[in-house]
Amino acid sequence: xxxxxxxxxxxxxxxxxxxxxxxxxxxxxxxxxxxxxxxxxxxxxxxxxxxxxxxxxxxxxxxxxxxxxxxxxxxxxxxxxxxxxxxxxxxxxxxxxxxxxxxxxxxxxxxxxxxxxxxxxxxxxxxxxxxxxxxxxxxxxxxxxxxxxxxxxxxxxxxxxxxxxxxxxxxxxxxxxxxxxxxxxxxxxxxxxxxxxxxxxxxxxxxxxxxxxxxxxxxxxxxxxxxxxxxxxxxxxxxxxxxxxxxxxxxxxxxxxxxxxxxxxxxxxxxxxxxxxxxxxxxxxxxxxxxxxxxxxxxxxxxxxxxxxxxxxxxxxxxxxxxxxxxxxxxxxxxxxxxxxxxxxxxxxxxxxxxxxxxxxxxxxxxxxxxxxxx
Amino acid sequence: xxxxxxxxxxxxxxxxxxxxxxxxxxxxxxxxxxxxxxxxxxxxxxxxxxxxxxxxxxxxxxxxxxxxxxxxxxxxxxxxxxxxxxxxxxxxxxxxxxxxxxxxxxxxxxxxxxxxxxxxxxxxxxxxxxxxxxxxxxxxxxxxxxxxxxxxxxxxxxxxxxxxxxxxxxxxxxxxxxxxxxxxxxxxxxxxxxxxxxxxxxxxxxxxxxxxxxxxxxxxxxxxxxxxxxxxxxxxxxxxxxxxxxxxxxxxxxxxxxxxxxxxxxxxxxxxxxxxxxxxxxxxxxxxxxxxxxxxxxxxxxxxxx
Amino acid sequence: xxxxxxxxxxxxxxxxxxxxxxxxxxxxxxxxxxxxxxxxxxxxxxxxxxxxxxxxxxxxxxxxxxxxxxxxxxxxxxxxxxxxxxxxxxxxxxxxxxxxxxxxxxxxxxxxxxxxxxxxxxxxxxxxxxxxxxxxxxxxxxxxxxxxxxxxxxxxxxxxxxxxxxxxxxxxxxxxxxxxxxxxxxxxxxxxxxxxxxxxxxxxxxxxxxxxxxxxxxxxxxxxxxxxxxxxxxxxxxxxxxxxxxxxxxxxxxxxxxxxxxxxxxxxxxxxxxxxxxxxxxxxxxxxxxxx
Numbered sequence: 001x002x003x004x005x006x007x008x009x010x011x012x013x014x015x016x017x018x019x020x021x022x023x024x025x026x027x028x029x030x031x032x033x034x035x036x037x038x039x040x041x042x043x044x045x046x047x048x049x050x051x052x053x054x055x056x057x058x059x060x061x062x063x064x065x066x067x068x069x070x071x072x073x074x075x076x077x078x079x080x081x082x083x084x085x086x087x088x089x090x091x092x093x094x095x096x097x098x099x100x101x102x103x104x105x106x107x108x109x110x111x112x113x114x115x116x117x118x119x120x121x122x123x124x125x126x127x128x129x130x131x132x133x134x135x136x137x138x139x140x141x142x143x144x145x146x147x148x149x150x151x152x153x154x155x156x157x158x159x160x161x162x163x164x165x166x167x168x169x170x171x172x173x174x175x176x177x178x179x180x181x182x183x184x185x186x187x188x189x190x191x192x193x194x195x196x197x198x199x200x201x202x203x204x205x206x207x208x209x210x211x212x213x214x215x216x217x218x219x220x221x222x223x224x225x226x227x228x229x230x231x232x233x234x235x236x237x238x239x240x241x242x243x244x245x246x247x248x249x250x251x252x253x254x255x256x257x258x259x260x261x262x263x264x265x266x267x268x269x270x271x272x273x274x275x276x277x278x279x280x281x282x283x284x285x286x287x288x289x290x291x292x293x294x295x296x297x298x299x300x301x302x303x304x305x306x307x308x309x310x311x312x313x314x315x316x317x318x319x320x321x322x323x324x325x326x327x328x329x330x331x332x333x334x335x336x337x338x339x340x341x342x343x344x345x346x347x348x349x350x351x352x353x354x355x356x357x358x359x360x361x362x363x364x365x366x367x368x369x370x371x372x373x374x375x
Numbered sequence: 376x377x378x379x380x381x382x383x384x385x386x387x388x389x390x391x392x393x394x395x396x397x398x399x400x401x402x403x404x405x406x407x408x409x410x411x412x413x414x415x416x417x418x419x420x421x422x423x424x425x426x427x428x429x430x431x432x433x434x435x436x437x438x439x440x441x442x443x444x445x446x447x448x449x450x451x452x453x454x455x456x457x458x459x460x461x462x463x464x465x466x467x468x469x470x471x472x473x474x475x476x477x478x479x480x481x482x483x484x485x486x487x488x489x490x491x492x493x494x495x496x497x498x499x500x501x502x503x504x505x506x507x508x509x510x511x512x513x514x515x516x517x518x519x520x521x522x523x524x525x526x527x528x529x530x531x532x533x534x535x536x537x538x539x540x541x542x543x544x545x546x547x548x549x550x551x552x553x554x555x556x557x558x559x560x561x562x563x564x565x566x567x568x569x570x571x572x573x574x575x576x577x578x579x580x581x582x583x584x585x586x587x588x589x590x591x592x593x594x595x596x597x598x599x600x601x602x603x604x605x606x607x608x609x610x611x612x613x614x615x616x617x618x619x620x621x622x623x624x625x626x627x628x629x630x631x632x633x634x635x636x637x638x639x640x641x642x643x644x645x646x647x648x649x650x651x652x653x654x655x656x657x658x659x660x661x662x663x664x665x666x667x668x669x670x671x672x673x674x675x676x677x678x679x680x681x
Numbered sequence: 682x683x684x685x686x687x688x689x690x691x692x693x694x695x696x697x698x699x700x701x702x703x704x705x706x707x708x709x710x711x712x713x714x715x716x717x718x719x720x721x722x723x724x725x726x727x728x729x730x731x732x733x734x735x736x737x738x739x740x741x742x743x744x745x746x747x748x749x750x751x752x753x754x755x756x757x758x759x760x761x762x763x764x765x766x767x768x769x770x771x772x773x774x775x776x777x778x779x780x781x782x783x784x785x786x787x788x789x790x791x792x793x794x795x796x797x798x799x800x801x802x803x804x805x806x807x808x809x810x811x812x813x814x815x816x817x818x819x820x821x822x823x824x825x826x827x828x829x830x831x832x833x834x835x836x837x838x839x840x841x842x843x844x845x846x847x848x849x850x851x852x853x854x855x856x857x858x859x860x861x862x863x864x865x866x867x868x869x870x871x872x873x874x875x876x877x878x879x880x881x882x883x884x885x886x887x888x889x890x891x892x893x894x895x896x897x898x899x900x901x902x903x904x905x906x907x908x909x910x911x912x913x914x915x916x917x918x919x920x921x922x923x924x925x926x927x928x929x930x931x932x933x934x935x936x937x938x939x940x941x942x943x944x945x946x947x948x949x950x951x952x953x954x955x956x957x958x959x960x961x962x963x964x965x966x967x968x969x970x971x972x973x
Binding site: 091093095096097098099126130131132133134135138139141143146147148149150151152153157160161164165196198209212213215216 | 577600
């Protein structure tokens with residue numbers, strides 16, 4: 001199993017060769033200096049689908065990224081890129097109901113808990129994982145209508161999470177619940193608390209879900225396409241709420257989305273996924289303005305622009321690679337405008353460190369000085 | 376919420392009134408009972424005398440008002456055949472029938488729902504398949520055949536259980552058991568389906584993401600939601616229990632309403648028949664009303680909040 | 682209809698490939714045997730099932746007989762051959778149940794067409810009636826009908842039909858409603874054609890398949906209803922034999938001569954279980970077809 005290295009943006013990045021590091025322990029050593037600020041450190045995460053015969057077919061291969069304290073990392077990609085699976089693997093809640101037994105995760109995902117320990121999420125047992133869920137990591141889903149229990153009041157759903165992890169009376173939980181709703185941007189938290197999900201509008205439900213997810217004060221929030229199911233006007237309400245919470249509480253967010261517009265508003269760093277792999281990673285502005293991977297560039301080009309001199313958006317040809325059956329070599333090469341015969345069609349590129357915390361998985365990244373094809 | 380309860384109570388009262396009116400109308404629609412009782416025909420004079428005796432020669436409206444008045448006073452007339460007071464005839468048999476039906480309903484809920492939940496949780500495994508086959512059998516076999524077989528085996532061959540009458544608690548075992556069987560199977564099936572539906576929902580994942588244990592997520596969230604359609608099914612199964620009660624009561628010579636009612640059907644003894652209809656209708660309407668109230672409690676989406 | 686080149690899901694292929702489960706095959710064979718035997722016997726118009734022989738009353742199955750060779754299923758309290766009576770009773774029960782189902786089907790289709798076509802108050806009124814009827818137990822309703830109208834076979838069939846019409850009504854009504862909304866109805870009307878005729882033309886081809894399934898699925902319930910009514914004594918009246926009444930009469934002999942009640946009960950079970958199995962299978966097949 002090839003291990004691809006990811007290095008944190010903060011601190012000096014050791015220079016890695018073009019093929020990337022091969023050894024996980026070397027990676028560990030390289031990182032130890034920079035561990036202090038890291039909340040989540042994912043290395044070589046893999047998610048596989050267990051076929052009926054028992055054999056496991058990989059979907060997400062070797063994804064790696066980090067999330068610092070108070071930082072928003074956006075996982076970006078089209079449907080089928082594996083971004084949701086990657087995030088859900090952290091809390092092992094696969095499938096619509098979180099109980100899909102066919103998906104398995106492997107690799108290392110180090111979380112820095114509030115007590116200072118470093119735990120590997122992927123090797124935890126059920127009981128330990130249940131202690132982490134809600135208390136260290138919160139989750140908000142895409143569709144708040146189906147993700148909220150329709151027969152429970154909002155306040156009860158918040159109180160339930162607090163009572164699970166915190167030692168307080170029901171009255172105390174209720175009081176904190178109202179405070180959480182106020183933090184989530186509700187002007188009349190008392191009324192909203194007593195409401196049932198069907199009595200709230202879409203944006204309100206999503207913000208209620210944020211309050212529920214943050215009920216036990218986790219430091220990391222996984223937001224799985226939180227704005228996709230909402231109207232444009234309401235999307236910004238939710239984004240603003242998240243930004244406010246991040247500023248107030250130092251909340252870290254792993255924000256999954258396919259919408260680059262939304263991502264550009266909220267993300268500090270972006271990791272782009274394609275065909276089950278992380279293909280580019282770096283500070284948000286850098287990635288969006290000076291993409292290094294052809295896929296990122298094509299993605300940006302495919303967005304409509306509102307400026308007068310903008311050209312028509314150019315869609316990326318063909319359909320996204322199926323992570324279960326990727327093309328040989330680089331997964332993106334059939335659709336890549338810059339693909340060249342040779343390495344592109346035969347070798348899976350390793351993750352290369354470019355500079356200033358940017359990583360790219362490409363044999364011929366954009367903007368690199370050398371243009372000649374290497375042997 | 377209280378407004379919703381009030382609405383339903385009003386509907387209950389209205390339904391009872393409609394049933395009463397309909398019972399009256401239908402009876403008078405099909406001619407006098409005289410022709411039915413004397414198919415070979417009787418002379419005019421005797422017919423008129425009988426009609427006058429039974430009050431059948433007055434205008435319908437008068438008859439109806441008289442009927443309403445007497446109903447409110449608890450006077451349901453006398454048997455056309457035996458002349459006995461109708462309420463007296465039914466007096467002693469109401470309780471055994473209510474016990475039979477009530478126990479059967481309770482038993483089928485107590486057995487059917489847990490079986491359904493269990494097989495939903497163990498879906499696909501051998502337990503689920505065995506239960507499915509048993510449920511199919513219980514569902515497909517007619518009540519009186521099962522009753523007959525069980526009577527034969529347990530009543531006569533093994534001589535464990537009594538099969539006639541309702542004198543002791545042991546007498547209740549076979550009738551209640553058979554009556555509950557079909558409903559229990561039905562409930563098991565529906566509960567399993569409802570449970571599976573709810574277990575696939577996203578809010579289960581939300582519950583798990585809060586750190587809840589799997590059992591807590593399933594019971595506190597999934598089960599609570601699954602109860603809503605199941606309660607509706609209980610209302611439907613009530614009909615099956617009433618249907619079954621006729622057969623079970625006849626088969627086990629149960630001293631209940633069914634025996635008298637069916638006798639009245641055969642003899643076209645209208646006052647007796649009418650009271651029976653009212654009894655069954657009242658029970659059904661009342662229980663459906665209670666189920667409606669349960670529904671209000673369980674599903675907040677149904678309430679019309681202020 | 683599937684588009685050209687559409688990919689058929691594997692389950693559909695298996696079903697169409699004729700993988701009939703063993704249980705359904707057995708059910709079909711059993712059903713065919715009973716139908717054939719009882720039909721043939723009834724068709725002969727023979728009266729042998731009524732032939733009493735008091736000397737041989739309550740003889741167990743296998744007793745040698747004076748007039749039929751051997752009483753395969755024994756005799757009842759009047760010495761009548763139980764097997765022959767059961768066959769005749771099956772024919773009668775079949776007939777009544779079939780008539781009831783077809784009657785309900787006919788009434789349901791007519792009302793469904795009427796309701797869907799008229800719409801408005803008529804439609805809503807009929808739906809209210811349907812809901813009211815569904816709220817009451819069907820045996821109770823049928824008993825009311827019998828109390829008012831007597832116990833002849835025709836009343837029986839009519840009451841059974843009336844208790845069954847709503848599924849067919851609903852199906853037809855939804856077909857009519859969707860037919861009315863089609864564009865071609867407007868087109869036909871524009872050139873002068875009648876809506877009713879186009880509605881018929883649209884319904885008839887679409888109704889055949891789901892109708893079959895519905896008929897087979899409701900048949901067991903209807904048969905059990907008839908058997909139940911006969912068991913209670915308000916169904917088919919003597920001297921015509923009926924499986925349900927035979928069970929009721931045999932119940933008194935359950936200790937001494939169990940075959941008198943158990944054989945007709947066995948017939949009931951065999952018929953209803955077979956039809957149920959076949960009906961379930963047909964419905965599963967139809968579901969799969971509909972998805973393709």
